[in-house]
Amino acid sequence: MGTDRVGTGLPWVDAIADSFAPYSFTDFHLTKLPALNGRHGFMVVGDLAGAPPLAFRIPDGSTFTWRATPQGIEAVAGDAQAATLVQLDEATFSEFLHALLTASGSVRTDRARVIRGSVDGWRRWEPAIRTLVSGMPIYSDAVRESLVDADGRPLDLHRSFAPDDDQDEMRHFFEVAGYLHIRGVYTASEAETLGVEVEKARARAEPGDPFSWWSVNAAGAEVVTRINYLGRYSDALQQLCFDERLTHFARLANPKLRVCDDRLDGPMVFIKNSHVVQGDGDLGWHVDDGIGGHPVMCPLVQAGIQLDVADAVNGQLMVLAGSHRYTKHWMPWGQEGTFPVVRLQTQPGDLTLHYGDTMHSTPPPTGANAGRRVLYYKFAEEKTFHFVPAGCHYNDALFRTDSGGKVPTRAASY
Numbered sequence: 001m002g003t004d005r006v007g008t009g010l011p012w013v014d015a016i017a018d019s020f021a022p023y024s025f026t027d028f029h030l031t032k033l034p035a036l037n038g039r040h041g042f043m044v045v046g047d048l049a050g051a052p053p054l055a056f057r058i059p060d061g062s063t064f065t066w067r068a069t070p071q072g073i074e075a076v077a078g079d080a081q082a083a084t085l086v087q088l089d090e091a092t093f094s095e096f097l098h099a100l101l102t103a104s105g106s107v108r109t110d111r112a113r114v115i116r117g118s119v120d121g122w123r124r125w126e127p128a129i130r131t132l133v134s135g136m137p138i139y140s141d142a143v144r145e146s147l148v149d150a151d152g153r154p155l156d157l158h159r160s161f162a163p164d165d166d167q168d169e170m171r172h173f174f175e176v177a178g179y180l181h182i183r184g185v186y187t188a189s190e191a192e193t194l195g196v197e198v199e200k201a202r203a204r205a206e207p208g209d210p211f212s213w214w215s216v217n218a219a220g221a222e223v224v225t226r227i228n229y230l231g232r233y234s235d236a237l238q239q240l241c242f243d244e245r246l247t248h249f250a251r252l253a254n255p256k257l258r259v260c261d262d263r264l265d266g267p268m269v270f271i272k273n274s275h276v277v278q279g280d281g282d283l284g285w286h287v288d289d290g291i292g293g294h295p296v297m298c299p300l301v302q303a304g305i306q307l308d309v310a311d312a313v314n315g316q317l318m319v320l321a322g323s324h325r326y327t328k329h330w331m332p333w334g335q336e337g338t339f340p341v342v343r344l345q346t347q348p349g350d351l352t353l354h355y356g357d358t359m360h361s362t363p364p365p366t367g368a369n370a371g372r373r374v375l376y377y378k379f380a381e382e383k384t385f386h387f388v389p390a391g392c393h394y395n396d397a398l399f400r401t402d403s404g405g406k407v408p409t410r411a412a413s414y
Contacts, residue, residue, distance in 0.1 A: 016100065016296060016387055017091065017094070017095050017098075017100055019387075020094070020095075020098045020100065020295070022090075022091070022094045023090075023093065023094040023097050023098075024090070025056075025058050025062060025064075025090045025093055025094075026062055028093075028097070029064040029075045033073070033074075033075050033132075034074075036132050036133060037071065037072045037073050037074070037132065039135070040072070040131060040132050040135050041069075041071050041072020041073060041132070042071070042072060043072075043131050043132075043135075043137055043138070044068075044072050044073065044128035044131050044132060044138065045068075045070065045071070045072055047127065047128050047131075047138050047140075048068035048072075048073070048125070048128050049068065050068075051068050051124055051125060051128075052082075052083035052084065052117075052121060052124075053065050053066060053067045053068075053081045053082045053083055053084075054066045054082060054083070054084045054086070054121060054122060054124075054125045055078075055079035055082030055084065055085045055086065055116075056085075056086050056088065056093060057079065057085060057086070057087050057088075057115075058087075058088065058089055058090050058093065059087075059089055063077065063078055063079045063085075064076065064077060064078075065077075065078060065079050065080075065081055065082045066125065066129075067081070072132070073128065073132060079116075082116065082117075083116070083117050083121055084114065084116060084117030084118065084121030084122055085114070085115050085116035085117065086106075086112055086113070086114055086115070086122055087112065087113045087114075087115050088106065088111060088112035088113070089111075092106055092111040092112055095111075095292070096112075096292075097129075097133055098295065099130065099134075099289075099292060099293075099294040099295055100292050100293060100294075100295065100296070101291070101292035102126065102289075102290060102291055102292045103119055103122040103123045103126050104119060104123065104290065104291060105290070105291030105292040106292075107119050107122075108291060109291070123329075123330055124329075126327075126329075127139075127327040127328055127329050128327075130327040131327050134327070136325070136326060136327050137326055137327070138326060138327050138328070138329075139320070139322075139323050139326035139327065139328045139329070139339075139359075140326075141337075141338055141339065143321065143322040143323070143325075143326065143339075143340065144340060146176065146322060146325070147176060147177060147321055147322050147340065148176070149169075149172065149173075149176075150168075150169070150172050155173065155176065155177060155321075157177060157321050157340055157342050158342065159173070159181075160181040160182065160183050160350075161173075161180065161181065161182050161183065162182070162183055162184070163182055163183075163184065163185055163245075163249075167252065170182070170249075170252060171252045171253075174252055174253060174353060175253070176322065177321045177322055177342075178319065178321065178322055178323060178324035178325070178354060178355050178357075178358035179319045179321070179342070179344070179352065179353060179354040179355075179358055179360075180249075180252070180352065180353040180354075181344055181346060181350065181351075181352050182249060182350065182351045182352075182353075183347070183350050184347075184349050184350065185245050185246075185249065185305075185349060185350065185351040186245070186305060186348075186349040186350075186351070187349055188348050188349055190349060191305070191306070191307050191348035191349040192348070193236075194236075194237070194240070194305065194307055194375060195307045195308075195348075195373060197230075197233075197234040197236050197237050198227075198230075198234075198237070198269050198271075198307065198373055198375070200233055200234060201227050201230055201232075201233035201234055201237070201269065202224060202227065202269075202271070204233050205224050205227050205233075207222050211227070211228040211229050211232070211265075212224055212226060212227045212228065213225050213226035213227075213279065213280055213281075214279060215273065215276045215277075215278055215279025215280065215281035216276070216277055216278040216279055217273060217274070217275045217276055217277060218275040218277050219275070223271075223273045223276070223281065224271060225270070225271055225272075225273060225276070225279060225280060225281035226268060226269065226270050226271065226280070227268060227269050227271075228265035228266060228268040229265065229266040229267070229268070230266065230267045230268060230269060230375075231261075231266060231267060237267050237269075237375065238261070238266075238267060240267065240305075240375070240377070241259045241261040241266075241267055241377055242259065242261075245351075246259075246303055246305070246351070246377060247259065247379075249303065249351055249353060250301050250303045250353065250377070250379040251379070252353070253299060253301050253353075253355070253379070254299065254381065256381065256382065257299075257301060257379040257380060257381060258379065258380060258381075258382065258384075258385060259377055259378070259379055260377075260378040260379065260380055260384070262390040262391065263384075263385070263388050263389065263390050263391060263392055263393065264297070264300075264378050264380065264384070264388065264393050264394075265378070265393055267375065267376070267377055268375070268376050269373055269374065269375050269376070270362070270373070270374050270376060271371070271372070271373050272314065272315030272362065272365050272370045272371065272372040272373075273365075273370060273371070274364075274365055274367060274368055274369060274370040275364075275368075276364065282362060282363055282364045283361060283362045284332060284333060284361055284363075285320070285330065285331050285332070285333070285336075285359050285360070285361045286330075286359070286360065286361065287328070287356060287357050287358070287359055287360075288300055288302070288356030288357070289356060289357065289394070291394075291395055292394070293394035293395075294357070296383070296384060296387045296388065296394055297356065297380060297384055297388075297394055298355075298356060298357050299355060299356075299357070299380075299381065300355065300356035300357070300378060300379070300380050300384075301353055301354075301355060301356070301378065301379040301380075302353065302354050302355070302356060302376055302377075302378055303351065303352075303353055303376065303377045303378075303379060304317070304351065304352040304353070304354075304374045304375065304376050305349075305351055305374065305375040305376075305377075306346040306347065306348055306349065306350045306351070306352065306372075306374050307348055307372075307373040307374060307375065308348055308371065308372045308373050308374075309346070309347060309348065309372070310344065310345060310346040310347075310372050310374070311345050312343065312365070312366050313365060313366050313367035313370065314365055314367055314370045314371065314372045315362065315364075315365035315370045315371075315372040316343055316344055316345060316346075316362070316363075316365075316372070317343075317344045317352065317354070317360060317361075317362055317374075318341060318342065318343050318344070318360060318361045318362070318363065319341075319342050319344070319354055319358050319359065319360045319361075320336070320339055320340065320341060320342075320358065320359040320360070321340040321341075321342050322340070323357075323358050323359040324355040324357040324358040324359075328359055333361065333363055352374075356378075
């Protein structure tokens with residue numbers, strides 16, 4: 001039973017943490033953190049320059065403040081110098097270190113509370129903490145040195161492939177850049193037929209449906225921006241989960257990936273609308289494990305069948321090349337600096353692939369009558385199917401009963 005239904009207790013979400021060895025709050029700070037800093041501290045020195053200290057406190061009053069040093073990170077008892085103080089229990093602290101929860105996810109699910117400063121003060125430290133624990137570097141302009149082909153030549157980040165191009169070359173591009181654009185996997189006629197099926201689903205979707213997202217445009221009208229579990233309305237869109245072309249290209253990442261036909265929102269369509277003023281019709285830079293769940297869901301491949309022209313006018317996908325291989329800071333539009341931003345321009349029938357951990361965005365279309373539609377099919381490893389039951393999503397953790405006894409639904413996006 002998905003958590004969109006009132007009364008779901010989410011035992012499976014809480015049980016996931018039991019699969020990961022718990023961290024002791026005190027032992028981590030006194031023993032493990034110094035050891036991790038000895039191995040990876042040099043990787044975070046530049047990133048943490050000028051970062052205000054961050055403190056964590058558990059219910060028994062134990063408190064440690066994290067400070068940036070010329071060698072990386074150190075923790076000291078107490079919170080006197082902390083600009084940001086986070087209250088959480090020991091289990092939540094452990095889940096945060098395991099990337100089962102992010103800073104935002106911890107706060108949004110009421111598992112943590114910022115009692116001094118703001119969640120941004122915690123998020124400022126998050127890439128460095130992830131790097132310290134994992135050894136994965138922080139995303140920076142240095143990524144460009146790694147964006148090369150098998151012979152060491154710089155990748156053409158705007159390159160697209162034909163379906164019969166060299167598969168090893170496509171696989172390498174996908175592994176290095178974190179996205180792939182394959183032209184004409186489906187014919188224009190097939191894209192049109194799939195579009196008819198999408199319109200049938202759109203005609204039946206209504207505000208309040210827990211499996212669709214709605215926004216409000218400048219005229220005050222409600223518009224649907226995403227419909228999940230499309231099999232409710234179209235057997236053709238459901239069966240497309242098992243299309244050989246879709247499966248073949250998605251498995252360039254890993255031949256053992258399975259299509260998420262009955263979980264993680266199943267087959268879904270994303271619909272761009274012009275002049276959205278409320279809701280999630282336009283998504284800023286994000287990753288698909290933004291509230292947490294990285295070791296549960298990733299690597300996650302998003303396979304997008306394009307039904308309409310995708311460009312700045314009609315709406316398009318943007319990615320930060322290579323970002324899936326790094327820890328990352330959150331950023332608003334316009335603050336990408338010199339990062340390799342790629343805007344994917346596609347035609348009906350094209351297939352795009354991107355990792356859920358590739359930083360991506362769907363900014364507002366510049367045209368007055370945008371309507372780009374793209375079908376998305378997720379592919380994940382077997383472990384994801386073990387952790388997440390049918391009809392559920394890791395993000396269901398957001399939909400726990402709150403302190404007032406209310407359970408929000410996914411449709412409550414504005």
